[in-house]
Amino acid sequence: MITELLADLDAESRDLDELVAGAPDWTLATPAEGWTIGHQIGHLMWTDKAAILAIADPEAFRAQPLTADLVDRTAAEAAALPDLLELWRASRSALHEHLAGAHGKIVWFGPPMSPASMATARLMETWAHGQDVADALGVVREPTARIRHVCHIGVRTMGFAFLLNGLAVPEAEVRVELTGPGGESWTWGPEGAENRVSGPALDFSWLVTQRRNRKELAVEAVGPVAEAWVPIAQAFAGPPGGGR
Known part of the structure; x- marks a missing residue:
């Protein structure tokens, strides 16, 4: 099951990758207030890294300070990175490997999740933030079985x-x-x-x-x-x- 889920997550990510790689202006505003295309991809990259930390070092994940501005702040910081697309590609690949070898429950910001549930959650987020990007670009996406x-x-x-x-x-x-x-x-x-x-x-x-x-x-x-x-x-x- 995890193999199929990871394949679908990879496909969803590649579709979004193709969309943003061809976007000339990542500072274009999306429907999420205050978030540009760069913020959307930066958030996905940051969340990938957070999931990797949760799998590799649960105690370090739990020790993170959870400030009220965490999501907006980290998205803004990532959006300013000049090599964000390559960093997101790297974080996706690394998370794939970690999820493929993960066992047991993974700690998270909400309830702990199985590797399969984490993969599903990452796909859901990729699809949702991809919708924001598509809306910003005026692109109508064809829904898939994913x-x-x-x-x-x-x-x-x-x-x-x-x-x-x-x-x-x-x-x-x-x-x-x-x-x-x-x-x-x-x-x-x-x-x-x-x-x-x-x-x-x-x-x-x-x-x-x-x-x-x-x-x-x-x-x-x-x-x-x-x-x-x-x-x-x-x-x-x-x-x-x-x-x-």
Whole structure:
């Protein structure tokens, strides 16, 4: 499983690499307030390195000072590096090797994760920040079957989203039924669940990465738990985002 996940992560990264390598101006603003294309790639590079540290030296990872400006500050510092593209390529390659040989849970900013979950999270982030870059460049990306990983982590983090918003984790399960880019059906949760979420997988991916406004998306929620979850859904670690 980890081999397939890493192959998909590599493919997602290469698609974004091709997009930014051809961008003449990395100072172009993206939809994320205060972030340029350089900030987006810098953040991915920094997070790769953080994941490598978490795998190689968990104690050193835990000892890092977590300041309120950590994400913005490190993205800005990385964006100023003249060789950022090559550094990102190197960090991607190194993380691939570390994840391929990792065992057990990996400490992280959110809950600890298995190597497979970490690979899925890195793919989700690459896809999400790639969306910001594509939006900045006016590029419409064709969705691939790789967004199933984004949907999966979006479903798996439902309870986490409730906790981040100061809410109790619901006991009721939610059935999620999504339509993939090729018309395929992707489902999670018990078939007879009272609470249900459905719609195009691309829209659900935008929802859980908070890359589009909820009102723009064809994501339907039925049942009190589903209706409470959809507005706060997030697939990423850290405090609740402000959305678009």
